[in-house]
Amino acid sequence: DQQVKQNSPSLSVQEGRISILNCDYTNSMFDYFLWYKKYPAEGPTFLISISSIKDKNEDGRFTVFLNKSAKHLSLHIVPSQPGDSAVYFCAASAFEQGGSEKLVFGKGTKLTVNP
Amino acid sequence: KAGVTQTPRYLIKTRGQQVTLSCSPISGHRSVSWYQQTPGQGLQFLFEYFSETQRNKGNFPGRFSGRQFSNSRSEMNVSTLELGDSALYLCASSLDGVFIYNSPLHFGNGTRLTVT
Numbered sequence: 001d002q003q004v005k006q007n008s009p010s011l012s013v014q015e016g017r018i019s020i021l022n023c024d025y026t027n028s029m030f031d032y033f034l035w036y037k038k039y040p041a042e043g044p045t046f047l048i049s050i051s052s053i054k055d056k057n058e059d060g061r062f063t064v065f066l067n068k069s070a071k072h073l074s075l076h077i078v079p080s081q082p083g084d085s086a087v088y089f090c091a092a093s094a095f096e097q098g099g100s101e102k103l104v105f106g107k108g109t110k111l112t113v114n115p
Numbered sequence: 116k117a118g119v120t121q122t123p124r125y126l127i128k129t130r131g132q133q134v135t136l137s138c139s140p141i142s143g144h145r146s147v148s149w150y151q152q153t154p155g156q157g158l159q160f161l162f163e164y165f166s167e168t169q170r171n172k173g174n175f176p177g178r179f180s181g182r183q184f185s186n187s188r189s190e191m192n193v194s195t196l197e198l199g200d201s202a203l204y205l206c207a208s209s210l211d212g213v214f215i216y217n218s219p220l221h222f223g224n225g226t227r228l229t230v231t
Binding site for chain 2: 006034036041042043044045046049089091101102103104105106107108
């Protein structure tokens with residue numbers, strides 16, 4: 001059962017336009033969400049996060065929106081730049097019984113920004 | 116500050132063998148977690164160690180194990196390798212405390228394991 005889904009394996013946009021990457025989750029216990037960016041041959045790097053008590057978090061060109069009722073979050077990149085071309089992973093976490101933490105990643109969306 | 120270091124970068128093993136991967140976290144980070152990345156499954160959480168104790172565990176068979184040393188360095192071991200274990204194995208570290216809420220994860224560049 002895939003609890004975090006990124007339904008678009010790839011996305012292609014023109015430089016300067018907006019990139020919108022989507023992520024859906026099924027577990028209502030998730031209360032913290034993160035986006036990571038990964039270049040080939042490198043480990044993922046943290047991009048932006050959002051707590052479930054918020055519906056928006058912004059950091060420069062990157063904005064994450066959270067719709068708890070729809071169990072949906074999205075990452076907006078404006079304006080998109082060729083250097084943003086990478087695989088983007090959505091991740092969600094929740095505390096489980098006993099105090100351990102559950103962290104689940106989506107399968108990733110490959111973003112290509114064309115000059 | 117040096118980043119998370121994983122060794123080796125590449126490994127080729129045959130079925131049935133075992134393998135040990137190493138991870139040195141960022142100085143001062145006490146939490147180390149391990150992930151498997153495959154094209155079909157994306158990033159999957161293996162386990163997390165904090166102060167030499169396994170604190171969180173994903174849904175992987177017992178062939179996958181790990182440990183953490185007093186200097187926070189961590190090793191991951193996979194025994195009786197199967198073809199399906201071929202993947203990029205990523206290690207991440209974070210500051211002490213809860214490994215998500217207090218700080219984001221810092222990943223190493225991974226070890227590419229190929230099982231033939």
